[in-house]
Amino acid sequence: DAGITQSPRHKVTETGTPVTLRCHQTENHRYMYWYRQDPGHGLRLIHYSYGVKDTDKGEVSDGYSVSRSKTEDFLLTLESATSSQTSVYFCAIRVQGYNEQFFGPGTRLTVL
C-alpha cells in the first residue's frame, strides 16, 4: 500500500457535465500520473505531474486537464464529459529512488 487514495470510486454522470477526479497521496512523492484503462488498450497515460504546478501531457490528453496545487493532491478534470470518456481511471505515484509506479484503487466513470 503506497498510501494512494482516489475519490470518488464510482461515478455516473451525463454528457456535457464537468467531472473532477481526485488522487491523494500521503507520502510527498514528486511524480504523479493519471491513466485510463479501456478494454483492448491496457492503460494509457493522460497527464502527469513532476511537482506542484508542474504538469505535462500524456498519450491521450485531449478533453482532460489536470491541476496540482499541493504535493499530495493531483486532480483530473473533464471539462465537458463525453461518452468516450467512460473508463476506469487510475492514479499512480513514483517512489523516489525507484523506477516502479504504484497505483491507486481506480475510479470507474460512466458518462451517459
Next chain:
Amino acid sequence: AQTVTQSQPEMSVQEAETVTLSCTYDTSESNYYLFWYKQPPSRQMILVIRQEAYKQQNATENRFSVNFQKAAKSFSLKISDSQLGDTAMYFCAFIFDQGAQKLVFGQGTRLTINP
C-alpha cells in the same frame, strides 16, 4: 513510437501447472525497464516483477520469473505451480523517457487458473 504487444488475449491452465505469458516491445532506447503488473478482479494494479534492460540475468520473484531477450525485444512471464489466486489480467509494461518515466502498457492477457 514505443509500443508493447501482448499477443495472447486469454489463457487458461489447470492449477499447479506452469504457464508463460508473452510480451514483445519496440523501442530505440538502450536503457529501460520492463514490468509485469497483475490486476485481479478487485481491479487493483499490483506490481509482480521488474527487469532492468542493462541486466542480463532474468528477474525472479518466488514463483514468477521472466525470460528477457533484449535482442529480440521479448519479455515473457513464467508462473510456476500456478494457484487459483493467480487468476487475473496481466499487463506487460515498459518505461521510456527516464526523466518522467511514462509507462507504456500492453493490451493485457486474461489468465484463468482452473481447479
